[in-house]
Amino acid sequence: MGIRFYAALWVCKAVRLALRVLKRGGTTLPGKLAFKLCPDILARLSSGVDTLIITGTNGKTTTSRMAEQIMLSARVPCIANRSGANLMSGVVTEFADNVNLFGKKRLHHAVIECDEAAFAVVTKYLKPRAIAVTNIFRDQLDRYGEVTHTLECIRTGIKNSAGAALCLNADCPLTASLAQSAAGEVTYFGMNVPSDNASGALSDVPRCLRCGGSYEYDFRTFAHLGGWRCTDCDSRRPEPDVAVSAVASRGADETRAHFSAFGEALEITVPLPGDYNLYNAATALCVTHAMGIDSGTAAAGIEQAHCGFGRMERFDLGDISVRMILVKNPAGCDRALDYLTGISEAHTCVFCLNDNIADGTDISWIWDAGFERLSFSEGKRFAVSGTRAEDMALRLKYAGAAEEDILKIRSEAQLLDFIERSGENIYILPTYTAMLSLRDKLGARCGKERFWR
Ligand SMILES: [Zn+2]
Known part of the structure; x- marks a missing residue:
């Protein structure tokens, strides 16, 4: 490998060390400098590392922690940007941490949470094995049109990742529309039952993305998510491969639910309250399946994902x-x-x-x-x-x-x-x-x- 690569790597490590000695956390600056010095450093650092990327508006962090715990349950140690530094710089820093001064890699699997806009850039260099898109919402303060922009950023990232298996939210018409851009296998996750908060008053997707017609819902989960179909064309919610089939109990600390995952019935205690965490669990089940992990192991991993979360x-x-x-x-x-x-x-x-x-x-x-x-x-x-x-x-x-x-x-x-x-x-x-x-x-x-x- 070239001198630029090593220069960038050593600068990255030196700055990271200096920040640590100064007790200043820093997961952004080292990666930023390294990327400036050697723009394809991430391609080199991530080659040969089986990577799973989680992107989307909501649930990235929780889903990533669940996916990481599933990997650990399957005895697959992996690197992960647990800090939530999910831009290019943070991702570079994390991968640089995984190699020694001579560029030799320590671990060969990664669970990476990626910001939706950064996803389009990160995937120019990092070629994931699997991608999960949790959902696409307009953030509260975002301008009108932001949702379409987010959708296009993610679409670009998917086009950059021709070899990746894609896991999409069946209940979100925006997210599900990304299947058109996929070159590889597509699987879907979703909820087959309404959520505990199914108001459905606000929608970021009032019109059919294909024909401009209106959407009808058999049931709603959150905002524009649910059992949707277009009244004017054959556009409709795809059948999910991983689905929440029933919610058994909703507690203050956990939610017990029945899932069907690739034909297998599972009962899982998700160690977090709120039905949106059932989506996160379904996403984690779906994307780790694409990494070759069986659903039983994945279910056990989700139940153990207690760490963190305050x-x-x-x-x-x-x-x-x-x-x-x-x-x-x-x-x-x-x-x-x-x-x-x-x-x-x-x-x-x-x-x-x-x-x-x-x-x-x-x-x-x-x-x-x-x-x-x-x-x-x-x-x-x-x-x-x-x-x-x-x-x-x-x-x-x-x-x-x-x-x-x-x-x-x-x-x-x-x-x-x-x-x-x-x-x-x-x-x-x-x-x-x-x-x-x-x-x-x-x-x-x-x-x-x-x-x-
Ligand atoms: Zn339509």
Whole structure:
């Protein structure tokens, strides 16, 4: 291999090491420099590495963690961009970490989460064995037309990946339309039953992509997802190869559901709440099947995918360690509070209370949790945040906290600044949606890869 390749590789490794020594997480800069020095570095680093790419609007991270756990359950160790650094630079950094100074590869499998726009560029160099597209939605703040742009970025990436098996969401007309651009095998995943949140009021796809006619739905799962068909042409939801056939139980921490996967019936306890995580599980089953893993092994992998997701997850921000403990009901909250009372070192507790649907819109449960068990010594500060910060502050006051010791922090950016400047370790107790958003932003700030598993 050429001198440019080694120069780029060594710069990448040196910068990564320097950032680590300085305790500055960095999964972006090393890869960015390496890519500048040697544009085809990713092609070289990824050749001979069997790679699975997960892209789409929602569920990339969760699906990637499930797919990674499935690979581990099948005894296939793999590299993965767990930090969520899912642009070209982050992907290059991850693959560079997998080789020694002489370019020799350590692992030969990869699970890569990829941003939808970056996907078109990454696939110029990285040739995946399988691709999963989770779904395509308009992000809240995106401009009109953004959905079509996202669709075309992903289509370009698929055209770049002629040899890849493609796994598509059957329930999403946008995603399913990508099959037209596939050169290889296409399989579909979906839900055969409506979700617990099947309002279907908003649609990013009001008109048939092929003929401009209108879509009809036998059932809905989320927004424009469901059992769709065009009233004017023969365009319709393809039959999924992996499907959620019934939801057995919906718990605060997990969802038990029946799946059919390539003709096999499976009952899986998905260790996350919310029906959208059933989609993530179906995606992971589908894409790991394309990697040659049997459905039974995959099901076991999904059930073990407990790690992360805000459950005692740790992030290092400089010298400060931040631990996140997801709370959403009195019993779980009491366990977390017991844990906090057992900590002897100085620390600050942060409570983030949201009342979105995934959190539970009724937050009265905080009055059933035993916040009284916290120690309220003089000058001990607490921070509250989230859409229901006021309620949380009131709860702490009734539990015994002095009003002046309760800091109400409005925005997430302010909260992160507060954490960084706190000078002591932080324990965050967030509800579900607060956790999802905070862990993303904490991850971005600390450069991550420091997950406590
Ligand atoms: Zn049509």
